[in-house]
Amino acid sequence: MSPLDDLLFDAAPTPLQSPELEAGRQSRGFLWSTMDEVFSLLNIPSTASIRSDPFLFQNVQIKAGQPLHTIGQPFDTLYLVRSGFLKTALIDDVGEQQVLSFPMKGDLLGVDAIGSKRHQSESVALSDCEIILLPYKKLTALGLLHEGLEIAMFETLSREIARRGALINVLGVLNAEVRVARFLLSMGSRFEQMGYSGKRFYLRMTRRHIGSYLGLTQETVSRVMGSLAKTGLISISGKMVILDDIDGLRSLRSVKRHPNVRRPMPVQLALVKKV
Amino acid sequence: MSPLDDLLFDAAPTPLQSPELEAGRQSRGFLWSTMDEVFSLLNIPSTASIRSDPFLFQNVQIKAGQPLHTIGQPFDTLYLVRSGFLKTALIDDVGEQQVLSFPMKGDLLGVDAIGSKRHQSESVALSDCEIILLPYKKLTALGLLHEGLEIAMFETLSREIARRGALINVLGVLNAEVRVARFLLSMGSRFEQMGYSGKRFYLRMTRRHIGSYLGLTQETVSRVMGSLAKTGLISISGKMVILDDIDGLRSLRSVKRHPNVRRPMPVQLALVKKV
DNA sequence: CGGCACGTTGAGAAAATTCAACTCACGTGG
DNA sequence: CCACGTGAGTTGAATTTTCTCAACGTGCCG
Numbered sequence: 001m002s003p004l005d006d007l008l009f010d011a012a013p014t015p016l017q018s019p020e021l022e023a024g025r026q027s028r029g030f031l032w033s034t035m036d037e038v039f040s041l042l043n044i045p046s047t048a049s050i051r052s053d054p055f056l057f058q059n060v061q062i063k064a065g066q067p068l069h070t071i072g073q074p075f076d077t078l079y080l081v082r083s084g085f086l087k088t089a090l091i092d093d094v095g096e097q098q099v100l101s102f103p104m105k106g107d108l109l110g111v112d113a114i115g116s117k118r119h120q121s122e123s124v125a126l127s128d129c130e131i132i133l134l135p136y137k138k139l140t141a142l143g144l145l146h147e148g149l150e151i152a153m154f155e156t157l158s159r160e161i162a163r164r165g166a167l168i169n170v171l172g173v174l175n176a177e178v179r180v181a182r183f184l185l186s187m188g189s190r191f192e193q194m195g196y197s198g199k200r201f202y203l204r205m206t207r208r209h210i211g212s213y214l215g216l217t218q219e220t221v222s223r224v225m226g227s228l229a230k231t232g233l234i235s236i237s238g239k240m241v242i243l244d245d246i247d248g249l250r251s252l253r254s255v256k257r258h259p260n261v262r263r264p265m266p267v268q269l270a271l272v273k274k275v
Numbered sequence: 276m277s278p279l280d281d282l283l284f285d286a287a288p289t290p291l292q293s294p295e296l297e298a299g300r301q302s303r304g305f306l307w308s309t310m311d312e313v314f315s316l317l318n319i320p321s322t323a324s325i326r327s328d329p330f331l332f333q334n335v336q337i338k339a340g341q342p343l344h345t346i347g348q349p350f351d352t353l354y355l356v357r358s359g360f361l362k363t364a365l366i367d368d369v370g371e372q373q374v375l376s377f378p379m380k381g382d383l384l385g386v387d388a389i390g391s392k393r394h395q396s397e398s399v400a401l402s403d404c405e406i407i408l409l410p411y412k413k414l415t416a417l418g419l420l421h422e423g424l425e426i427a428m429f430e431t432l433s434r435e436i437a438r439r440g441a442l443i444n445v446l447g448v449l450n451a452e453v454r455v456a457r458f459l460l461s462m463g464s465r466f467e468q469m470g471y472s473g474k475r476f477y478l479r480m481t482r483r484h485i486g487s488y489l490g491l492t493q494e495t496v497s498r499v500m501g502s503l504a505k506t507g508l509i510s511i512s513g514k515m516v517i518l519d520d521i522d523g524l525r526s527l528r529s530v531k532r533h534p535n536v537r538r539p540m541p542v543q544l545a546l547v548k549k550v
Numbered sequence: 551c552g553g554c555a556c557g558t559t560g561a562g563a564a565a566a567t568t569c570a571a572c573t574c575a576c577g578t579g580g
Numbered sequence: 581c582c583a584c585g586t587g588a589g590t591t592g593a594a595t596t597t598t599c600t601c602a603a604c605g606t607g608c609c610g
Contacts, residue, residue, distance in 0.1 A: 158388065161387045162390060168373060172373045222558055223598095226559085491567090
C-alpha cells in the first residue's frame with residue numbers, strides 16, 4: 001500500500017467541529033461516534049434531538065487483511081464503515097469464495113445476519129479501516145423512538161436487496177466483457193459519490209476478488225481489462241484504473257440472445273380507498 | 276392448469292375460525308385480512324393486542340399471467356402472498372428477463388422498492404393468487420407501535436438479502452448441473468415447509484423461467500433435467516418433478532477449480548463492555 | 551536473497567450457448 | 581369438429597465463450 005493511496009483514499013474523515021465531541025471520541029482510549037455522525041453516514045436527515053443525543057457508538061480500527069466477522073459467528077452488532085475499504089464474501093465447504101460486495105465509507109455490514117442471528121458472510125478489510133459498532137438491540141430500541149431511524153434502516157436494507165438483485169442480473173445475463181465494464185463503472189460512481197474522482201481511481205481488490213465478485217476467473221478479468229485497454233476504453237496500470245471513455249463502457253452490451261417475449265399489459269388493481 | 280394442480284396447490288387457505296372475521300373478510304365486496312392473519316403469515320408471534328386489533332388489510336385477487344406491479348411504478352405498498360405462485364423479475368432495455376424469485380404463500384413482495392420509492396422489479400402471477408396489500412406508510416407507523424413488527428420486518432428484509440446472496444453464489448460458482456439440482460432441492464424444501472410433499476411437486480414456472488433464474492438457457496435446463504432423470508436422481512414429466520434421491524442431489528458438486536486460499540485468523544475485536 | 555502473492559499471456563479443453571428441427575398440448579375461430 | 585397458431589419442451593450439431601493449466605514477470609516483505 002503506497003503512501004499515495006493512503007493520501008488519496010484513506011484520509012481521515014472530516015474532523016469534528018465541536019471540541020467536546022472530539023473529546024468524546026477519544027474517551028477511555030477508544031474512539032466513539034455520536035448519533036449525529038452515524039445519522040450522517042447513513043444519510044438520515046438529522047434533527048435537534050439527534051444532535052443533542054449524548055449516546056456514543058464505539059469504534060474499532062482494523063488493519064488490512066483482518067476479518068471483521070466470519071461466517072457462522074453469532075450476530076449481535078451491525079458495522080458501519082467510517083473509513084477504509086473491505087470485501088464481504090461467502091465461503092463454501094471447499095474454501096471457494098464468492099465475493100458479495102466491496103463496502104466503503106457509509107456502508108452497513110452484517111445485515112444478512114439479522115434474520116438468522118448468525119453471520120452468513122465474512123467481512124475482511126482491504127485497507128486499514130475505522131468501523132462503528134452498532135449494537136442491534138440498541139438499534140431496534142432507537143428505531144422505536146426515532147421514526148427516521150426505523151425508516152432509514154428499512155431503506156438501507158431495501159437498497160441492499162436491490163443491489164444484490166442487480167448483481168444477480170449481471171451474473172445471469174452478461175458476458176465477461178460487459179461484467180467487467182459495469183463493475184468499473186459502478187466503482188467509478190461510488191468513488192465519485194465519496195468525493196473522489198470517478199474517472200481515475202485505485203482498485204483495492206485483486207483481480208481474483210473482482211473475478212469472484214463477477215463470477216469469472218482472474219485470468220478472464222485480466223484478459224478483458226487488457227482488451228478494454230487495447231480498444232482505448234480504459235487505461236490500466238496494476239490496480240490503478242482510468243476510465244477514458246465512460247459512454248463507450250456504458251454502451252457495451254452482451255450479444256443478443258433469444259427473441260424478446262411479449263409482455264402482458266399491466267393491470268390496474270381494484271383498490272379501495274378508505275377502510 | 277389441470278384440476279389436479281388446483282387441488283394440490285391452489286386450495287384455499289384454512290378457513291378462518293371466527294364468524295366475525297369471515298364477515299370482515301368479505302365486507303364491501305372485497306376480501307380483508309386481520310392483523311393477526313398478517314402476523315401469522317409473516318411468522319411473527321402474535322399477542323393479545325394484535326389479535327384484538329380491528330385493523331383490516333385489503334386483499335386483491337389476480338389471475339395467472341397478470342402482473343402485480345411493474346418496473347418503475349411508484350412504490351407505496353408491499354404485497355404479502357396469501358395463496359398462489361408468482362415470479363419476480365428484472366427486465367432490461369432489450370426486454371431480456373432476469374428472474375429473481377418465485378414467491379409463494381407468506382412471501383413479501385416489493386421490498387426492493389422501499390429504498391428508491393420505485394419498483395425495481397416486476398411481479399407476475401404464475402397461478403391465480405390472493406395478495407394482501409400492506410400500505411408501507413401504515414406499516415412503518417405500526418412498526419413504531421409494535422416492536423415485534425419492526426423486528427420482523429428487519430428479519431424478513433435480512434433473510435431476503437441472505438437469499439439473494441445465496442443465489443449470487445449459485446450464479447457465481449456452480450455449473451449448470453449443480454444449479455438445477457440446488458434449485459429443485461430448494462423448491463422441495465419450500466413446498467415441504469408449506470405442508471406439501473417436498474419430494475413430489477409441480478413446478479409452476481416454465482423451463483425458460485428456471486433458466487433465467489439460474490442464469491442458463493432453457494435448453495440447458497432441459498438437458499440437465501433430462502440427464503438428472505437418466506441417472507435416477509429425479510423423475511420428470513413436464514412440470515411434475517419427483518426427487519428420487521435427495522442425498523444424491525445434495526452431494527453434487529461443481530468440479531474443483533483453483534486451489535484453496537489460506538484464510539487469515541479471525542481476530543477478537545477490542546470491545547468495551549459498558550458505555 | 552528467496553518466497554510468495556499478484557498479474558499477464560498462451561494454448562488446449564470444457565462447458566454452455568446458439569440455431570434448428572421436431573413434438574406435444576392447448577385454445578381459438580372458422 | 582377440425583385446422584391452425586402458439587408456447588412449451590426436447591434433442592442434435594456446430595459454435596462461442598470461458599475455464600484450466602502452465603509459464604513467466606514483477607514487486608514486496610521477511
